Amino acid sequence: MSTYGTPGAGPRPGVTVHDPTTLPSDDNVDPYTFCVELAGSRWFLQKGKMIAYYGTIDFNGVGHGRLDRIVRTSFHSPLHASDWVVAEGTGRMLLADRAFDVNSYDLEEGNLTIRSGNLLAFQPSLSLKQSIVPGFLTLIGTGKFVAVSNGPVVFMEPPLRVDPQALVGWADCPSPCHHYDHGYMTGVLGGLRALTGLGGASGEEHQFEFVGAGTVLLQSSESLMPEQATGVTPQQAGVPGGGGSGAHGQGTGAPRLPGQLGDLQRRFGL
Amino acid sequence: MFRLQSSKVLAVEMTGDAVKAKNGSMVAYDGDMAFKKLTGGGDGIRGMVTRRLTGEQMTVMEVRGRGICWFADRASDINLVGLQGDTLSVESSNLLATDGGLRTGTVFTGLRGASQGNGLFTTTVEGHGQVAIMSDGPAVLLRVSPQYPLTVDPGAYVAHQGNLRRSLQSGVTFRTLLGEGGGEAFQMRFEGDGLVYVQPSERNTIGGDV
Numbered sequence: 001m002s003t004y005g006t007p008g009a010g011p012r013p014g015v016t017v018h019d020p021t022t023l024p025s026d027d028n029v030d031p032y033t034f035c036v037e038l039a040g041s042r043w044f045l046q047k048g049k050m051i052a053y054y055g056t057i058d059f060n061g062v063g064h065g066r067l068d069r070i071v072r073t074s075f076h077s078p079l080h081a082s083d084w085v086v087a088e089g090t091g092r093m094l095l096a097d098r099a100f101d102v103n104s105y106d107l108e109e110g111n112l113t114i115r116s117g118n119l120l121a122f123q124p125s126l127s128l129k130q131s132i133v134p135g136f137l138t139l140i141g142t143g144k145f146v147a148v149s150n151g152p153v154v155f156m157e158p159p160l161r162v163d164p165q166a167l168v169g170w171a172d173c174p175s176p177c178h179h180y181d182h183g184y185m186t187g188v189l190g191g192l193r194a195l196t197g198l199g200g201a202s203g204e205e206h207q208f209e210f211v212g213a214g215t216v217l218l219q220s221s222e223s224l225m226p227e228q229a230t231g232v233t234p235q236q237a238g239v240p241g242g243g244g245s246g247a248h249g250q251g252t253g254a255p256r257l258p259g260q261l262g263d264l265q266r267r268f269g270l
Numbered sequence: 271m272f273r274l275q276s277s278k279v280l281a282v283e284m285t286g287d288a289v290k291a292k293n294g295s296m297v298a299y300d301g302d303m304a305f306k307k308l309t310g311g312g313d314g315i316r317g318m319v320t321r322r323l324t325g326e327q328m329t330v331m332e333v334r335g336r337g338i339c340w341f342a343d344r345a346s347d348i349n350l351v352g353l354q355g356d357t358l359s360v361e362s363s364n365l366l367a368t369d370g371g372l373r374t375g376t377v378f379t380g381l382r383g384a385s386q387g388n389g390l391f392t393t394t395v396e397g398h399g400q401v402a403i404m405s406d407g408p409a410v411l412l413r414v415s416p417q418y419p420l421t422v423d424p425g426a427y428v429a430h431q432g433n434l435r436r437s438l439q440s441g442v443t444f445r446t447l448l449g450e451g452g453g454e455a456f457q458m459r460f461e462g463d464g465l466v467y468v469q470p471s472e473r474n475t476i477g478g479d480v
Contacts, residue, residue, distance in 0.1 A: 015349075017413050020418050030410065032408065052410075052420060052426065094412075098407075098471045099471040
């Protein structure tokens with residue numbers, strides 16, 4: 001044994017020093033760090049959120065040919081493809097994100113929709129799909145996933161209206177709808193107030209409304225990750241956020257190459 | 271005598287001795303204190319020139335007096351490290367305070383620093399005494415032993431101590447250039463015997479996005 005970690009030398013007494021034998025398996029190390037144990041298995045994780053690992057672990061983009069099978073079964077979100085990698089190997093890996101709170105959740109034959117930036121990692125037994133709500137991802141199946149939130153997560157039951165910035169995700173309930181306060185919309189004055197903020201806007205005139213049975217996940221702060229442009233969903237009739245103008249939307253942006261995953265410039269970090 | 275007032279505030283009890291601390295990090299004091307700016311990091315002319323040349327500048331002040339002095343910086347989490355003749359390597363931006371008797375220096379770290387965006391050099395602290403280092407979120411301490419080498423993301427690395435060899439691993443392949451990289455193109459590998467401090471957050475690094 002090394003002398004490091006004994007009182008006096010190294011960290012102050014009472015601070016835990018971790019090594020592979022003391023790190024938890026698929027559990028939190030502290031509120032901000034999550035440890036994943038890999039034993040020849042695979043995990044999907046968001047690019048760049050690994051902070052350290054013991055053992056031999058490979059990280060490959062989801063476009064890697066060897067990962068074809070796992071991508072076919074567990075990854076159905078081409079817009080976010082450039083943000084996700086697959087970790088495989090043996091060892092223990094620590095995940096963290098901007099010192100945000102990290103929590104793991106178990107889904108059993110369930111579904112959960114989450115803001116794309118808040119999902120940190122998931123087991124391939126779950127399958128990731130793009131939600132029809134832009135900027136959100138849906139996980140379906142059975143397995144464990146890890147999500148981050150700025151401040152601890154609060155679980156609420158519908159019916160409920162939430163602030164858009166505090167929303168992390170929702171499970172099992174139908175998609176939310178927008179709710180605008182009455183005064184926000186009525187008359188010219190209301191419209192003017194909404195547009196300019198003049199005459200006292202509280203900043204809380206607009207909420208997301210949830211009804212039905214399920215759970216809504218909220219974070220205890222209103223800070224979000226910077227939204228990344230993920231491109232647009234296929235321009236098809238009836239696809240929300242399809243970027244096209246109505247039913248006959250034709251290519252507005254640059255044409256997408258066949259088989260292209262995500263937007264090219266984002267893959268270069270631009 | 272260093273102690274943590276809270277996870278983000280360092281309290282130092284002084285009886286006429288001196289403490290070196292990051293310039294402007296004092297938040298309160300009780301007693302008699304004198305603050306003196308140490309030009310160029312407080313390592314003398316040679317240290318100053320080295321720091322200037324290597325980009326590991328620190329603006330350091332010396333606090334001397336009797337009483338209690340509290341230090342904090344941008345609500346960073348603070349970790350205390352005790353040194354008994356060994357060396358702590360830490361990024362200069364993560365160093366909050368050291369006992370007055372500890373020596374600080376600058377060492378060449380090779381390409382690792384370049385990938386980290388912090389330059390090619392790192393700061394070392396050696397001697398007998400206590401050091402307070404800062405991290406974004408509470409640091410996780412990971413032990414490295416011969417049977418358990420450790421790999422760390424350069425953006426999350428804060429400090430290390432002990433008898434460690436560190437090397438840069440690059441996973442840059444043609445896939446990275448195609449934008450299909452694994453997101454962890456640069457990694458620091460630690461082998462030997464010692465401790466590594468890792469923060470639950472990543473600085474922006476050149477290698478961070480590929």
